[in-house]
Amino acid sequence: MSFAMNAERTYLQNGGVDVMGFDDFYPGGHQSGVSIIMHGNRVATCGELKFTDRADGWGWEAEQGEREMGADYIKTPLHYQNTRTGDRFDFTVTIKADGAAVRIVSEWEAPVPAGCGLQLRLELFPGTLFGKPWLMDGKEGIFPDAANGPVDAPYATGRKLVVRPDCDYNRLTIETMGADLCLIDERMVNNQGWFYISALAEPGVNKIEWRITPNVVEGWLHTPVVQTSQVGYHTNQPKIAIIELDKRDTKREKLALYRIDENGTKECFTAVGSEWGQFLRYNYIKFDFTHVREAGLYKVIYGTQASSIFRITADVYDRGVWQPVLEYFLPVQMCHMRVVENARIWHGYCHHDDALMAPINHVHFDGYEQGPSTLCKYQPGEHVPGLNVGGWHDAGDDDLRIDSQAPECYILALAYESFGIDYDMTTINQETRITEIHKPDGKNDILQQVEHGMLSVIGAYRALGRLYRGIITNKMAQYVLMGDPAMQTDNIPGNEDDRWVFTEDNPTRELTAAACIAASARVLQGFNDVLAAQALEAARELFTITRVEDDHAKAAKVHAAVELFLTTGEPQYKDFVLSETDFVASRLWQLGWIIGRFDKTIANPTFSAAIRAALPALKRHLDERSAETPYGIPYRPHIWGAGWDIQRLGYEYYFLHRAWPDIFPPDMVYNALNFVLGCHPGSNSMSFASGVGAKSALVAYGWNRADWSWVPGGVISGTALIRPDFPELLVWPFLWQQTEYVMGGGSSHYMFLVLAAQQIAGGV
Secondary structure, X not given: OOOEEOOOXXXXXXXXXXXXXXXXXXXXXXXXXXXXXXXXXXXXXXXXXXXXXXXXXXXXXXEEOOOEEOOOEEEEEEEEEEOOOOOEEEEEEEEEEEOOXXXXXXXXXXXXXXXXXXXXXXXXXXXXXXXXXXXXXXXXXXXXXXXXXXXXXXXXXXXEEEEOOXXXXXXXXXXXXXXXXXXXXXXXXXXXXXXXXXXXXXXXXXEEEEEEEXXXXXXXXXXXXXXXXOOEEOOOOOOEEXXXXXXXXXXXXXXXXXXXXOOEEEEEEEOOOEEEEEEOOEEEEEEEOOOOOOXXXXXXXXXXXXXXXXXXXXXXXXXXXXXXHHHHHHHHHEOOOEEEEOXXXXXXXXXXXXXXXXXXXXXXXXXXXXXXXXXXXXXXXXXXXXXXXOOEOOOOOOOEEHHXXXXXXXXXXXXXXXXXXXXXXXXXXXXXXXXXXXXXXXOOHHHXXXXXXXXXXXXXXXXXXXXXXXXXXXXXXXXXOOOOHHHOOOOOOOOOOOOEEEOOOOHHHHHHHHHHHHHHHHHHOOOOHHHHHHXXXXXXXXXXXXXXXXXXXXHHHHHHHHHHHHHHOOHHHHHHHHHOHHHHHHOHHHHHHHHHHHHHHXXXXXXXXXXXXXXXXXXXXXXXXXXXXXXXXXXXXOOOOOHHHHHHHHHHHHHHHHHOOOOOOOHHHHHHHHHHOOOOOOOOOOEOEOOOOOOEOOOOEOOOHHHOOOOOOOEOOOOEEEOOOEEXXXXXXXXXXXXXXXXXXXXXXXXXXXXXXXXXXXXX
């Protein structure tokens, strides 16, 4: 058996082993360069040239040219551009079939820049290597769970490395044609590093060449994956299992639903699955058991493969499904609070020293930009009072962005209105700055969370005289800290460890925030009337003073007008929306879910007719995109997992269904929820919602990721795509594009979806 270009002419393939070349270009996320997938597992990635000198190499950024692909090779031109000096270094990386092996050849013509070493490097995924063996030139070793010193010393050097000699499915042999190989543990200097193999360029030599031989198990096929909701199904909702198969697998096994009771497991329904066809690299079969309504425990079995055990019952969503978002995740993410749960301290009181005004003409390493003015009365470096209250930490970098804080409040406000949530499991004391999980205080938790978000957004608005862009740490050393956020700063205002607050002039973002603020003000009325009045005043002002220069800003102003009208009933907001009837009708892909509640409230026949006439085109668009996958929901990830986008789509679709149920049936709400809960591509069918379902994401990229831990109710980004066609969801805490929690969506969108499914299935 030999490597050759696969049928789609996208990567080299030999049986169950694939070698991809520069389909992805995301080295910071361990997803780029040469990647090797062996029998359904990505074992190596980021095979590419890198500069090694830490002092001078940091300024070099790689750019990729157009690939050249033949019957047995992939050749990629690349160059490094020095962002400080403008210098350029060109090179190529060629992957060429060599029988049962592939050769990786990196070549260049110009001299290596002075002060920079050059290495060919290939990363090995650590999650499946801990406790497993390697061999190099007669030396043996075990990949350790924890990095062991001395720093910068390789575990071994030599001419030939064998990774996983014990396993036919993962045995990988790497031989060098020049400089010695080094096996290194990057976790010595970077907590989220991987194991890697490298070889340095030799003086006077203009190439590095390796021969890589992945062991190929003849006849291997992807093990069938039975995908169902890890939670289960409401009695009245559609129930469809998805069976994922190797596209070369022509055999069809028995497919059946089994019920589990006190007497054991018994088959209760069998059928021939419907063939859906190929999506990405797999074939799919759908197994519909919607008619099964008897309450109980079930599992789906295809041949020898079984799903997790799940429930079918009318109360399937009544406990421990949406509730962990409100019960755990939102309290744990609260900034400017001490968060405890009985004898456990989730995190200490944090960021009392918020915040210093950011410097002008500054671009922050996380993308924030402060222009030539602070846009407020505070000068750069000056302490801005009133910012040390409210808000939620973003999962990874602990910042408070306006486009996460305001939308989080908005989603919660709409959930409160749509489903009448009255849930009290938490004490939140804004005076003592203490949050106590599992200690009711007689107040509705969801309104307390809306209040907490608005305390940050409106507190900053009143202090600055405008919205903040965000509040974030000012040093990389703080930014990368993991663990208790109370340790990020000293909580003493006015010194250099304080976070910075940024402002910006962004009409679209400001008008979108105005919509979120207006809806939050609506639900806070009667709960915190002072804050509700302040929020409404801010929303009105933003609507009035924010200029509109393009269609994005105009759409945001329509959004703000809708929420202001629903909050106040005042005619000027209604009149503005009616004056933009044609614009709204032309942009239902963006505004349709927003406009339905407005349409039903005003009962204006002319407006309603214009909107209804445009809805069929939106329905066709959604149907076409949903039909692209066997999951009945669009899945088009670009490096990052698409879970958050799918949850957002299901959330927005709910409002289309509620406004126009004759046009938009509820299927997409159920499909989006099932996707999150386990019915998604790839061999890992766990629920994206941590702690929810029989199998869920219990290793996640949150603030406690260094402990390989999780927060109940946090929802990860989910299955990512290793381009062009490999869906992947690794159990690894440092891979943000697959396992990160987020604010302003994610968990709150997921909570909304569960409540929506519960409402629709219950016939409410």
